[in-house]
Amino acid sequence: MAHQKKALITGLTGQDGSYLAELLLSKGYEVHGLIRRASTFNTGRIDNIYVDPHEPGAQLFLHYGDLSDSEQIANIIYNIRPDEVYHLGAQSHVRVSFDSPEYTGNVTGLGTTRILESIRRSGNPIRFYQASSSEMFGGAQPPQNEETAFVPRSPYACAKVYAYWMVRNYREGYEMFATNGILFNHESPRRGETFVTRKITRGIAAILGKKAQSLYLGNLDAKRDWGFSPEYVEAMWRMLQAEIPDDFVIGTGETHSVREFLEATFAYVDLDMDKYVKIDPRYFRPTEVDVLIGDAGKAERVLGWKPDVKFADLVKIMLDSDIRAASLEAPGEGDAIIAKKFPHKWWKGD
Numbered sequence: 098m099a100h101q102k103k104a105l106i107t108g109l110t111g112q113d114g115s116y117l118a119e120l121l122l123s124k125g126y127e128v129h130g131l132i133r134r135a136s137t138f139n140t141g142r143i144d145n146i147y148v149d150p151h152e153p154g155a156q157l158f159l160h161y162g163d164l165s166d167s168e169q170i171a172n173i174i175y176n177i178r179p180d181e182v183y184h185l186g187a188q189s190h191v192r193v194s195f196d197s198p199e200y201t202g203n204v205t206g207l208g209t210t211r212i213l214e215s216i217r218r219s220g221n222p223i224r225f226y227q228a229s230s231s232e233m234f235g236g237a238q239p240p241q242n243e244e245t246a247f248v249p250r251s252p253y254a255c256a257k258v259y260a261y262w263m264v265r266n267y268r269e270g271y272e273m274f275a276t277n278g279i280l281f282n283h284e285s286p287r288r289g290e291t292f293v294t295r296k297i298t299r300g301i302a303a304i305l306g307k308k309a310q311s312l313y314l315g316n317l318d319a320k321r322d323w324g325f326s327p328e329y330v331e332a333m334w335r336m337l338q339a340e341i342p343d344d345f346v347i348g349t350g351e352t353h354s355v356r357e358f359l360e361a362t363f364a365y366v367d368l369d370m371d372k373y374v375k376i377d378p379r380y381f382r383p384t385e386v387d388v389l390i391g392d393a394g395k396a397e398r399v400l401g402w403k404p405d406v407k408f409a410d411l412v413k414i415m416l417d418s419d420i421r422a423a424s425l426e427a428p429g430e431g432d433a434i435i436a437k438k439f440p441h442k443w444w445k446g447d
Contacts, residue, residue: 102127107208109185112142112289129158130157132162146445165207167211178219183337184228186204187257202256205257224337224342231346235254241391243346250382278347279391281348286447288326294323301416306423312374316380317374323353332402345395346393348404362412417429
């Protein structure tokens with residue numbers, strides 16, 4: 098009988114964690130997720146795949162833990178004995194990292210070290226994926242690839258740079274299979290509601306439903322390389338199936354400003370953005386990243402990965418979902434894109 102692979106995902110209940118869990122379950126994995134203990138449920142993104150672990154055939158299991166607690170992490174890795182660890186958990190909001198720099202460094206930076214050390218001490222041949230970020234490039238000239246020097250411009254980016262180099266050190270010093278996936282911005286209907294793309298699509302749905310009159314934003318001139326999360330988690334999986342561990346940039350090769358995202362979304366529903374969009378200085382960062390463009394040529398050559406969904410499609414997919422969630426009739430072009438490009442999609446709805 099073939100060995101059933103086990104995977105541990107930190108950040109399971111986030112956008113990427115939920116899609117990754119669905120991908121791995123579709124491939125026959127037993128999936129374990131690290132989640133934080135809270136007095137309220139925070140598992141909405143995985144409700145469609147979660148079953149009670151007492152049920153026969155259950156393949157998804159949740160474990161309470163915290164990235165700031167070394168003992169918890171070590172115990173979970175020792176008890177599960179995973180084949181693969183996907184480390185997606187972090188304090189991942191860039192603007193919030195300016196308000197909570199110490200916490201961001203502890204969780205986003207040192208959390209990675211705690212997992213790497215737990216894997217090393219376990220003595221098991223565990224493959225490790227680190228969710229690195231395009232924010233690490235910061236002020237570096239675009240396009241950015243695996244050879245581009247990091248110029249971090251936020252506490253979040255600084256913490257991610259620290260984690261990146263710890264992965265490299267453990268890989269080279271202890272011959273661990275440890276990989277950095279340097280992912281550029283990737284969105285979906287499951288994106289957190291405080292991130293700018295989702296804030297915009299939810300805001301438009303609220304305006305259409307007469308529940309809001311304005312949408313408050315910060316810097317509209319920042320340019321980002323925006324892709325589609327379900328495609329990006331497949332890149333994560335491919336990295337851990339490679340023959341040798343390495344670091345990979347994942348992006349679309351296109352860049353668009355927040356203003357362009359606004360223009361495209363408002364045009365899709367035939368609204369005048371100038372009537373609704375207002376600027377709130379509180380949303381500006383003390384130090385800004387102006388332009389990010391990912392050169393994913395290495396990922397295409399080595400992993401055979403390239404994106405199908407780019408900016409124009411992403412706008413429609415996200416807006417259709419939020420408009421439907423507001424109990425309104427969506428234009429439907431985003432649904433048609435999904436049906437055409439992913440006729441046998443492995444994720445189970447949004």
